[in-house]
Amino acid sequence: MSGKGVPWAVGILALFVLGFWLAEAGWQIRLVPNRSVPREWTEYKVRQEPVELSSAYELEGGPERTGRGFPQREILDLASEFPGLVFNQGDPKEKKVALTFDDGPDAVTTVQILDILKEHNVKATFFVIGKRAEVDEAVLKRMADEGHVIGNHTWNHPNLMKLDEARIAEEILKVEELVEKVVGYRPKLFRSPYGSLSRENVKQVANLGCYIIAWNVDSLDWKGLSGEQVRTNILENIRNGAIVLQHSAGGPGEDLSGTVAALPVIITTLKKEGYQFVTVPELLNIPYKKD
Incomplete structure (x- = not known):
């Protein structure tokens, strides 16, 4: 050569x-067709505060996150097999969207998300991990005080398909007790860690008096995506009756700044397109508190 x-x-x-x-x-x-990027996209600043994560933030299952690995097809099958118990979307005839956030609370990302939701007058649904809520009870209380709905995401974030019935009950009921102590009610809405559920798990959760809430729009924010990528994943797939999966806290080293950066743009864009933001129980017309 x-x-x-x-x-x-x-x-x-x-x-x-x-x-x-x-x-x-x-x-x-x-590219998102026919959607311009609002001015807030360049103006909103994400706080980059160092966070000392205690052992309470080390969840079972390591770096996995909800929405990772469990096929959407399986979720659709469960929703079809157990109507009125497993939900992954609302009425496709109504222009409504429910924002949901998993794995919180924490004192940084969750707080930033709450600030944005308050600024835009949007209510969301938070599926909380008991181990984290125990550390940040003040943030948990703020969620309820500001009109958001709290759902159950287990105490330790385990894969339910690997647990026996007694352990599953312990994971769910322990969260219920904490939420009742802090905000005054026991959550009836439940989301399985990783979205992983067997048919037997569905029956076990139902026996505890819970509805199972899945999703049909996944932000994939747990991958540490940029704000633009998170925004695109949601806006390209939004539809009437959408239940949108995002995260309000992460494990050590997990970057959810893209979630925070994208949120004001997502809200502004969808409002301009005529979507109404509602909580999951409003979308599905189901109760969120146990009797």
């Missing part, structure tokens, strides 16, 4: 390696 050919070969190889790395990282550029 001539001396002139070496730089070209090196350049081609570098481009190939870069392309492979981007593909592995899951970087995709997708």
